[in-house]
Amino acid sequence: xxxxxxxxxxxxxxxxxxxxxxxxxxxxxxxxxxxxxxxxxxxxxxxxxxxxxxxxxxxxxxxxxxxxxxxxxxxxxxxxxxxxxxxxxxxxxxxxxxxxxxxxxxxxxxxxxxxxxxxxxxxxxxxxxxxxxxxxxxxxxxxxxxxxxxxxxxxxxxxxxxxxxxxxxxxxxxxxxxxxxxxxxxxxxxxxxxxxxxxxxxxxxxxxxxxxxxxxxxxxxxxxxxxxxxxxxxxxxxxxxxxxxxxxxxxxxxxxxxxxxxxxxxxxxxxxxxxxxxxxxxxxxxxxxxxxxxxxxxxxxxxxxxxxxxxxxxxxxxxxxxxxxxxxxxxxxxxxxxxxxxxxxxxxxxxxxxxxxxxxxxxxxxxxxxxxxxxxxxxxxxxxxxxxxxxxxxxxx
Amino acid sequence: xxxxxxxxxxxxxxxxxxxxxxxxxxxxxxxxxxxxxxxxxxxxxxxxxxxxxxxxxxxxxxxxxxxxxxxxxxxxxxxxxxxxxxxxxxxxxxxxxxxxxxxxxxxxxxxxxxxxxxxxxxxxxxxxxxxxxxxxxxxxxxxxxxxxxxxxxxx
Amino acid sequence: xxxxxxxxxxxxxxxxxxxxxxxxxxxxxxxxxxxxxxxxxxxxxxxxxxxxxxxxxxxxxxxxxxxxxxxxxxxxxxxxxxxxxxxxxxxxxxxxxxxxxxxxxxxxxxxxxxxxxxxxxxxxxxxxxxxxxxxxxxxxxxxxxxxxxxxxxxxxxxxxxxxxxxxxxxxxxxxxxxxxxxxxxxxxxxxxxxxxxxxxxxxxxxxxxxxxxxxxxxxxxxxxxxxxxxxxxxxxxxxxxxxxx
Ligand code: SF4
Ligand code: SF4
Numbered sequence: 062x063x064x065x066x067x068x069x070x071x072x073x074x075x076x077x078x079x080x081x082x083x084x085x086x087x088x089x090x091x092x093x094x095x096x097x098x099x100x101x102x103x104x105x106x107x108x109x110x111x112x113x114x115x116x117x118x119x120x121x122x123x124x125x126x127x128x129x130x131x132x133x134x135x136x137x138x139x140x141x142x143x144x145x146x147x148x149x150x151x152x153x154x155x156x157x158x159x160x161x162x163x164x165x166x167x168x169x170x171x172x173x174x175x176x177x178x179x180x181x182x183x184x185x186x187x188x189x190x191x192x193x194x195x196x197x198x199x200x201x202x203x204x205x206x207x208x209x210x211x212x213x214x215x216x217x218x219x220x221x222x223x224x225x226x227x228x229x230x231x232x233x234x235x236x237x238x239x240x241x242x243x244x245x246x247x248x249x250x251x252x253x254x255x256x257x258x259x260x261x262x263x264x265x266x267x268x269x270x271x272x273x274x275x276x277x278x279x280x281x282x283x284x285x286x287x288x289x290x291x292x293x294x295x296x297x298x299x300x301x302x303x304x305x306x307x308x309x310x311x312x313x314x315x316x317x318x319x320x321x322x323x324x325x326x327x328x329x330x331x332x333x334x335x336x337x338x339x340x341x342x343x344x345x346x347x348x349x350x351x352x353x354x355x356x357x358x359x360x361x362x363x364x365x366x367x368x369x370x371x372x373x374x375x376x377x378x379x380x381x382x383x384x385x386x387x388x389x390x391x392x393x394x395x396x397x398x399x400x401x402x403x404x405x406x407x408x409x410x411x412x413x414x415x416x417x418x419x420x421x422x423x424x425x426x427x428x429x430x431x432x433x434x435x436x437x438x439x440x441x442x443x444x445x446x447x448x449x450x451x452x453x454x455x456x457x458x
Numbered sequence: 459x460x461x462x463x464x465x466x467x468x469x470x471x472x473x474x475x476x477x478x479x480x481x482x483x484x485x486x487x488x489x490x491x492x493x494x495x496x497x498x499x500x501x502x503x504x505x506x507x508x509x510x511x512x513x514x515x516x517x518x519x520x521x522x523x524x525x526x527x528x529x530x531x532x533x534x535x536x537x538x539x540x541x542x543x544x545x546x547x548x549x550x551x552x553x554x555x556x557x558x559x560x561x562x563x564x565x566x567x568x569x570x571x572x573x574x575x576x577x578x579x580x581x582x583x584x585x586x587x588x589x590x591x592x593x594x595x596x597x598x599x600x601x602x603x604x605x606x607x608x609x610x611x612x613x
Numbered sequence: 614x615x616x617x618x619x620x621x622x623x624x625x626x627x628x629x630x631x632x633x634x635x636x637x638x639x640x641x642x643x644x645x646x647x648x649x650x651x652x653x654x655x656x657x658x659x660x661x662x663x664x665x666x667x668x669x670x671x672x673x674x675x676x677x678x679x680x681x682x683x684x685x686x687x688x689x690x691x692x693x694x695x696x697x698x699x700x701x702x703x704x705x706x707x708x709x710x711x712x713x714x715x716x717x718x719x720x721x722x723x724x725x726x727x728x729x730x731x732x733x734x735x736x737x738x739x740x741x742x743x744x745x746x747x748x749x750x751x752x753x754x755x756x757x758x759x760x761x762x763x764x765x766x767x768x769x770x771x772x773x774x775x776x777x778x779x780x781x782x783x784x785x786x787x788x789x790x791x792x793x794x795x796x797x798x799x800x801x802x803x804x805x806x807x808x809x810x811x812x813x814x815x816x817x818x819x820x821x822x823x824x825x826x827x828x829x830x831x832x833x834x835x836x837x838x839x840x841x842x843x844x845x846x847x848x849x850x851x852x853x854x855x856x857x858x
Contacts, residue, residue, distance in 0.1 A: 099787070101773065101774075102771070102772045102773035102774060102786045102787070103696070103770065103772045103773075103787075104691070104693055104696045104772035104773045108696075109695035109696045109772075110695065110696055110697075110698075110699075110760070110766075110768075110769050110770060110772075111695060111766075113757040113760040113761060113770060114757060114761065172754050172755045172756055172787070173753070173754065173755015173756070173757070173770060173771070173786070173787030173788055173789070174753065174754050174755045174787040174788065175754075177752070177754045177755075178754075180735055180752050180754055181734065181735060181754050184735040184736050184737075184752050185734070185735070185736070186733055186734060186735060186736035188730075188731050188732075189731065189732050189733055189734045189758075190732065191732060191733075191734035191756065191758050192734040192735075195734065242758075245731075245732060245762070246728075246761050246762055247728070247764075247847065248728065248762065248763065248764030248844070248847065249761070393761070397764065397765075397766055399764070399765065399766075399843055399844055400704075400706055400843070400858075402708065402709055402710070403706040403707060403708055403709065404706070404707040404708075404709055405704060405705070405706055405707075406704070406705045406707075407702050407703060407704040407705065407719070408694070408699065408702050408703065409699050409702040409704075409719075409766065410694075410695070411702075411704055411719075411766065519751060521655075523747070523749050523751070524739065524741065524749070525655035525656060525741070525742075526650070526655060526656040526741060526743075526796070526800045527652065527653055527654070527655055528652045528797075528800055528801075529652050529653045530652075535780055552776075572751075574776075575785035575786065575787075576750050576775075576778065576783040576784055576785035576788070577778060577783045578776065578777050578778045578779075578780075578783075579776070580777075582779070582780055585777045587687060587777070599676060
């Protein structure tokens with residue numbers, strides 16, 4: 062195989078600075094929203110004592126899950142020895158780091174006391190899966206960082222495989238850890254499922270790849286570099302498999318739940334009676350995020366259309382956010398079951414389905430986190446050689 | 459490419475380092491109000507307190523919180539009881555004002571105090587809670603009435 | 614359900630039997646020894662504070678315990694019921710089969726194996742040796758994971774700035790809080806404010822005492838008439854038990 066040539070993008074066009082400026086603005090708006098939330102307290106958000114995790118967590122968990130998925134392309138190249146993916150490995154690593162950073166920023170800035178970051182770093186409760194996750198995230202940065210370094214440094218290149226394997230294993234643990242955050246909440250019927258962690262891993266494949274494809278196509282399109290159909294259709298087929306796998310897992314997940322009598326209530330809630338959550342589930346997660354992309358990927362007429370692929374990826378991202386919304390917020394909206402056989406009411410909203418309307422501040426914070434990720438990518442590919450100069454098809458080059 | 463990256467990092471670092479130098483200006487020394495009353499002495503000599511008050515409070519904080527040790531010598535509440543008093547007009551400076559005993563120095567030294575996020579910044583005897591907590595009670599009573607349909611015959 | 618009570622009772626019976634035999638004459642003095650704690654002594658695990666609530670005595674519509682709690686801790690509402698703090702609340706239950714209604718006060722159950730303590734990343738959620746579950750607001754980062762984990766919805770997040778707090782409940786924006794079993798009173802040998810108020814109102818639906826002491830009133834009552842845990846299936850060995858459920 063011929064040597065791949067990587068170069069940094071020029072990044073001196075007006076459009077490039079426009080992009081950075083635009084993303085910067087989105088970040089700024091996010092920061093203002095945070096300032097407003099922290100200054101007044103969380104009552105200005107849609108979050109309450111009933112829905113304690115809201116829109117920021119939807120975005121944060123989505124980004125973190127997608128981060129580990131974005132690394133997949135690199136893993137396929139180094140761990141599964143598929144050389145065709147080799148040229149994409151650097152970008153894949155970079156995107157993984159960027160997405161994780163964006164997600165963590167959102168998570169951090171939503172804390173009641175973000176100023177106590179030092180406390181979070183110095184006091185550890187090793188029984189807490191949350192504390193373990195902090196270690197997993199830090200480790201992910203380090204390991205992927207080293208992996209990228211080995212890929213770029215001639216002297217270290219021979220250790221690349223080992224580094225790639227380490228990163229691959231770490232990312233599996235990381236997603237399992239993220240899924241377990243919910244898996245450990247035994248008291249809430251919506252989360253009490255062993256399938257939570259593996260489902261998160263499968264979802265990460267799909268969300269991460271969708272974002273990867275979008276970023277890849279955008280950067281090649283905007284820099285006028287050549288991106289051949291071979292690469293694109295390979296990624297597209299892979300995406301199809303992942304989307305189908307996610308759909309399959311979601312079905313298995315809900316079927317298993319229907320099998321367990323205690324979960325009938327919450328299943329009925331999500332699938333049929335949950336109002337906005339039922340809508341988000343069917344329209345967002347299943348139709349827009351699953352069935353439509355699947356149909357489009359395998360539809361014969363639009364096989365090589367890049368625009369369609371972009372639409373598909375966007376739909377998958379929307380579907381991903383919807384999935385997080387139903388899991389995280391829908392799961393809390395369903396009342397805790399404390400007194401079986403009784404109708405429950407209280408001044409603290411026991412026994413009622415909880416309402417949630419996301420506030421503009423939460424959404425601004427979440428979108429701000431996405432902007433952080435994108436700025437990191439846009440900036441780094443300008444200063445370091447991450448993108449192959451050309452990804453043209455083999456026969457044409 | 460790498461060079462350019464390094465150069466940018468270098469410039470950014472330089473900018474950050476420059477800040478404290480340009481930021482300093484003459485700030486007047488803080489005015490500290492001595493607690494009144496005769497023969498009242500602090501639990502430690504003044505210079506010890508200046509240096510170590512935070513350690514005393516921090517130590518006591520963890521012991522009280524986790525072990526239920528409730529001795530009063532280094533109790534934060536006792537600091538406030540002695541040191542925070544109304545001025546001649548009967549007003550008490552809030553914790554974020556430079557007239558507050560704690561904040562007078564802290565503002566000067568630019569050290570943020572976290573204590574008053576949760577603790578009252580004045581002795582309990584100067585806090586008038588008259589009727590305030592009844593707002594919550596009122597709210598709950600109303601809701602209970604609706605829930606239980608008891609028609610408002612509540613105590 | 615009662616299995617769990619028995620199990621823990623058996624273990625503390627053994628423990629206290631030893632203590633009693635060695636240190637003091639059995640019987641009368643045991644109760645006081647368990648309770649009296651000088652200010653400068655740390656709490657110990659020879660006691661486990663608990664509550665027993667008799668729902669048959671709990672009057673519907675009565676809010677004596679809640680009012681007492683709010684006053685004791687200076688809980689001030691902001692007219693936003695969705696985000697205002699409640700340490701203790703009255704829950705009304707209606708039996709779906711019979712239509713029978715009952716009401717009970719619900720608060721932090723001070724679980725022995727507390728999910729809030731397990732999940733808290735910083736260790737801010739912790740349990741004193743005497744079984745009282747608390748939030749150390751000095752190190753709470755406000756992540757709300759404990760609220761997600763608590764099976765009883767016992768915790769509240771402080772959604773807006775607070776000032777003029779009481780000495781008994783320092784509390785501030787951005788941290789999580791819940792019923793402290795009036796730890797500040799318990800350390801001074803007093804009973805929690807809610808229990809006191811319930812007794813003063815002549816309802817006598819709440820009882821407070823040392824679950825580890827077989828001769829305490831609460832242990833005897835539990836032994837005689839039993840007491841259920843809410844969500845006993847989770848096996849948290851809660852310190853708050855209910856009768857008449
Ligand atoms: S009831 Fe909730 S807050 Fe109280 S100890 Fe149990 S899990 Fe923690
Ligand atoms: S909100 Fe505070 S007490 Fe609760 S889990 Fe987070 S750090 Fe711990």
